Amino acid sequence: MNAAVVERIVEGLLSPGPCPVIRSQRLILRPHRLADADAISASLADFKVARMLARVPQPYHREDALDWLVRQTSGLIPDWNLAITTGDDIHIGVVGIELRKDGWHLGFWLNRYYWDRGYMTEAVGAVLERFFRRMPEAVIRSGAFADNLASLNIQRKLGFRITDAGDIFSVARNRMVPHIETRLDAGDLTLPQVR
Numbered sequence: 001m002n003a004a005v006v007e008r009i010v011e012g013l014l015s016p017g018p019c020p021v022i023r024s025q026r027l028i029l030r031p032h033r034l035a036d037a038d039a040i041s042a043s044l045a046d047f048k049v050a051r052m053l054a055r056v057p058q059p060y061h062r063e064d065a066l067d068w069l070v071r072q073t074s075g076l077i078p079d080w081n082l083a084i085t086t087g088d089d090i091h092i093g094v095v096g097i098e099l100r101k102d103g104w105h106l107g108f109w110l111n112r113y114y115w116d117r118g119y120m121t122e123a124v125g126a127v128l129e130r131f132f133r134r135m136p137e138a139v140i141r142s143g144a145f146a147d148n149l150a151s152l153n154i155q156r157k158l159g160f161r162i163t164d165a166g167d168i169f170s171v172a173r174n175r176m177v178p179h180i181e182t183r184l185d186a187g188d189l190t191l192p193q194v195r
Helices: 003-014 034-044 062-072 119-134 149-158
Strands: 028-031 080-085 093-100 103-110 139-145 161-170 175-185
Touching: 028 119, 034 062, 034 103, 080 119, 093 119, 103 119, 119 149, 139 149, 149 175
Parallel strands: 103 139
Antiparallel strands: 028 080, 080 093, 093 103, 139 175, 161 175
């Protein structure tokens, strides 16, 4: 048995399965497609969005979005990265659960013109609920820059607890930035009412 076969078997044990379509009260979360590149690049070209994300460069171009989308749509990774739509199939953000060396990590962002409507709490809650149904023993790690109170509040509402703090590099800001680390176990997930 070669290493590629062994790796695929191990990966299969850790995988929640293919990225699903999830319907919440106001949103449809779906797998990405290459056609999302324009909407993603428009959202992430906005520094107010990109500055809150660790790995997003500025400026952000359509080619950057396509590079990311090719990997997401390949079917070769166990990650879930769902496009957030309001039912009109227009991409307005992302909720992602990515497998890293130390386990599952949650990340999310939303186009600035959709902030303050409760969409992100609804979207993240729906994705976590589905993920934990498939992976009930999993632990989800996340976090946010210390100046991103909105993301930290979303995590707090959903049951995440703070585990650590430190500095990480922000590509968009081109400097080290204080970061708060969080963690969620399946039994701690709290799904708030949609406003």
